[in-house]
Amino acid sequence: QDCPRGDLDERFCDADGDLIADIPTDPSEQIDPDTLIFAFTPVEDPAVYKSAWSDFLDHLKAETGKDVVFFPVQNNAAQIEAMRSGRLHIAGFNTGSNPLAVNCAGFRPFTIMASKDGSFGYEMEIITYPGSGIEKVEDIKGKQLAFTSPTSNSGFKAPSAILKSDFDLLPERDFEPVYSGKHDNSILGVANKDYMAASIANSVKLRMISRDVINEDDVVTIYKSQTFPTTGYGTVYNLKPELQEKIRNAFFSFDWDGTSLEAEFSKSDEGQFLEMTYQEFWDVIRKIDAANGVSYACQ
């Protein structure tokens, strides 16, 4: 049908201009499933066991009065496609794939995890090892920089955009890009002096240090970006508005104390669900994507 939709796929509408798909006005297009399906991809966050979410799921069940099934998923594409085809109702999408989910699958994110004091997110860092001859970002010129993979936000898109705009450094022209596959590999590679420098998510680095995989002084940070949001949680656009409201409330009314979720995420200093909007929190990500020429068309 004909309606304003911005970058959204043509099956969605965005009349209110908040950049996410509106709930369909026609009640026949709204759905009210008996079982809610919830999935979560750990990519730049620590991997978690299924059991970490169990207390939260109980809470969600109680709040919505519906069955909830949880799937820990290890692939973004599967998650987005599942939501697009109506097989997924509640999800947490990681930073980089959030815009794609919003535009392609009708995802409506509304919260992210934050620490008790309200701080949230992580930073992209460019790291090197002591004595590499790289003291500041400009020194990368003529040397080698390790990315993770072309779809990662902090592992590729953010550093590419920043190096280009702030330092006028282009891959291939000014430095040799290599892809390590994972943040862990990039960090380990720098610590082992296999890579001269790498751009990584500092949340992963902190985890590796706390687990003694590397020593804190094995790596030196030469650049730290602004804060990026972490995994955004939300629902699919065509759930009934009342149901969406209940789910929202469930997130914000969840009491973390003594739950399995706290036990797991307190390690990364997270302790509450913070309300947010995609329009505001993902602004920086969208800018980076635009700078990299990434389109959200699902083709």
Place this chain on the structure above:
Amino acid sequence: MPVLEQEGTQIWRRRTTGQSLVRWFGWLLGVAVFVYCWQIISASTTWFFVWDAPRIANDIWTRATPPKWDYITQLGRPIWDTLNIATLGTIIALFLAVPVAFLAARNTTPSAVFIRPVALLIIVSTRSINSLIWALLLIAIIGPGVFAGVIAIAIRSIGFCAKLLYEAIEEIDHTQVEAITATGASRWQIMAYGIVPQILPAFAGIAVFRWDINIRESTVLGLVGAGGIGLQLSASLNVLAWPQVSLILIVILIAVMISEWVSAKVRGAII
């Protein structure tokens, strides 16, 4: 005895009553286990979804076609890397797998009690230890890159090649080996003349089959930062670039068909 005397007539059954009871019980148990597993799967499946499956399949199909042909220009280097990694990895794997297979086959192992279990353990563990672990180990030792990819692929392939090969060795014709033994040949000569010619077709088949599996073993390569076509595949998937995905699939399909053709040719020539 399955032959029963009953009222003067001899009745024949394939198995004795006891045997068939055991078999029926076995089948029953097997079916029960399967049904149980199926119910677990079925219980966590939303069968309602199955009905509009064609619509979804069609949605993805229209997004995936036509393939983005000009993407092939960006695939040159990854294809080259993949080819090298698969070829070199397979060659190294075969070098390592052949001795292991000889040690594991019942009819060639020096000792069925001590050496065979070790060989089997090698076969089993190289294929059981998952790629992630090999990748991490190799990154620690070699550092990331194509070389780590080659080694990772090689180690991963040992189990497969050695297993199929040792089964082939166990099936050889023993009289040919005896004839060579009777000439006073040494242990190695017996292998080279009596056994190797007999397993050559199996060897060729296994080598080519593993090669095309290795072309597809993208997961490992991405993990060690070795690039290759697998990395392109997951990158394309992650941005839902289905036309690129379908192009990559066509490339892989071509590799499979080439390998199928080569394997038929080589086996035909050797058999």
Place this chain on the structure above:
Amino acid sequence: MLRLQELTKTYKTGDQALKAINLDVPKGQVLALIGPSGAGKSTMIRCINRLVEPTSGAVMLDDTDLTKLGSGGLRKARREMGMIFQEYALVERLTVMENVLSGRLGYVGFWRSFLRRYPQSDVDEAFRLLDRVGLLHMADKRADELSGGQRQRVGICRALIQNPKLLLVDEPTASLDPKTSRQIMRLITELCQERGLAAIINIHDVALAQMFVPRVVGLRFGEIVYDGLPTGLTPDKLTEIYGEEDWEATIEKVDEDEEIEAAE
């Protein structure tokens, strides 16, 4: 030259295939070993070159007891004994020439044999032997392309190129038609004569044995029940060797006269 002393073989399954066999084979003598299926003919031949490990007794080749040899000594001893097999036992995917040359494996080192770099003298001898059996033009064919009779001739070449003192021959004609059978038997006995080789030939076909060899040994249930001239094989003797099979009663009694008739 070859002497078996109280040679006994009991298989793990309990079958007593050979019961304290004593046998003397002088240099250059060709003897035929006859007997019904399961009499232990193959077992005996295989005990001699230890493809089957004898349970007890001695196998004296000249002055060495083969049963006492270690693996190195055994290899050396095996070189001295060429073996010809029933179903030819050629390595089917190797060429005729490779099969023949494989008879030299006991003499050349591993790498030479692996690279097929045999000494020129071996190659010449292989050609000469192939020529002798009329297969020179087949030298580069693969063994599995040959007919039965041709394969058996390759098998003979492989045994002879070992330059053996003794030939062990296990039913050389079992899968061949009568004409080819006779040609093969003739070839073997002629070659033995030319080279002064002793030979033990396992054979089912009494008539064929009588036609070609000067000495026949009859085996039954692992024991020697006849040892003498082929002409001494009277109907009674043959019945003693072959006995009556247990299923004859159910079919019809084989006419023993006929048996003997054919054996002449």
Place this chain on the structure above:
Amino acid sequence: MLRLQELTKTYKTGDQALKAINLDVPKGQVLALIGPSGAGKSTMIRCINRLVEPTSGAVMLDDTDLTKLGSGGLRKARREMGMIFQEYALVERLTVMENVLSGRLGYVGFWRSFLRRYPQSDVDEAFRLLDRVGLLHMADKRADELSGGQRQRVGICRALIQNPKLLLVDEPTASLDPKTSRQIMRLITELCQERGLAAIINIHDVALAQMFVPRVVGLRFGEIVYDGLPTGLTPDKLTEIYGEEDWEATIEKVDEDEEIEAAE
């Protein structure tokens, strides 16, 4: 009963294995087909039940032309023709009884055969046949545990349980020792007599053929060069059938007299 009319077979490789063969086999007649290797004996037998597809000509069994049959009709026709194979061709991993009963496959439905629930009449007949050939006690052994002669007898039972009009027998004795060979030949001819079956028996061994059959057909290069009584096989005729093999010159000439002697 069986009539071959201008039966011709040319293999894809260009070998003309049969050249317009004409042959009449009356009901109940057993005939032997002799000829050198490659003469086309196997091809002829296989053309009759169309295991090999004839190139042209007709195979008339009673009044149907087998070469014209569709797949359903062919199956029915094959039931009427039992076949006995050279190397027994038993399914090695099935038991003796299963092998025999497999001869009834043309008569029972798939599920019956799959579950091995044959009609009691078939089972009885199988036991009767096994008893007849003296293998009743072996019914539950696996085929690969049997000796050559025993296997061939199972093969005979499998062919007979089809209740055929005609037996096609392809070198039934090629891998057997002479005594067993004769027992097998006797068994086949006796059974044919008992049941009034016609049979075509491919055979290498002329002596054996002469001993048991009333009619011999000689084949050479795909043509019939002899058809008559076994006693009519003079030395000349045999030379005509078998010819001289091309490698004889290189070895030694086979003494033709000897050949004939043995054939008597």
Place this chain on the structure above:
Amino acid sequence: MSHTELDDVLGKGWRKPPFVKNAMLRWALIVGFVAYLIAAFLTIEVDWGRVYEGLDRGWAFVLAFTSPDFISRWSDIWSGLLESIVMTVAASVVGILISIPIGLGAARNIAPLPIYVICRGIVAISRALQEIIVAILLVAIFGFGPLAGFLTLSFATIGFLSKLLAEDIEAMDKVQAEAIKASGARWMQWINYGVQPQVMPRLVGLSMYRIDINFRESAILGLVGAGGIGATLNTAFDRYEYDTAAAILILIIGIVMALEYLSGIIRARVQ
């Protein structure tokens, strides 16, 4: 040279006739392959000094596995194990059942040409389509959960089992099958009596192997939300819980080893 004279060849030396008869083609192949190998090696950089240094690190990595910890994550391990077993059983049963007819169809000696082409096509497609892609498609269609995983594994089983089964059927003894045909058997009876007994040991061996592959591959199912023990292992890894990972590895190797021995025993019994 149809006629060879002894004098012509004596003293001439002898070479094994080359595998590829056409000398031009042979040299082209050899030179091409060597050139390729050199090119491939040149694209790989190996820093042996780095490898030497890395050995220590690799060793430390291996040492981290020496204290397996079954306790602290036992419930995760256990549920992963159960999940894996359920999926393996269901996927193997269904996959093998589908593979057998396709394998029959893909054997040139028993299938007519059109069916042969279709079945080979299915096999090629099943091998070309990466598990990841199949999994994503199936998730989009059936939603998350074991059904998608189960179908993924079943689909992959086809490409493996049908191919190897078809190759075995093509190598079977023709005469035994012919004898059954000559008795006037129907096609199905012919398969049941003439073909099946011949390929049974191999079919059993390959099926057991596929079961063990499916068990290990259930890691791939992490991406469909039905992870099994493989996903548990990956998670343990991503969290650097090497002691738990070691425990899981020991379990997997133990199970695969048991399957290997079991397969040997069963093969020997149907042999």
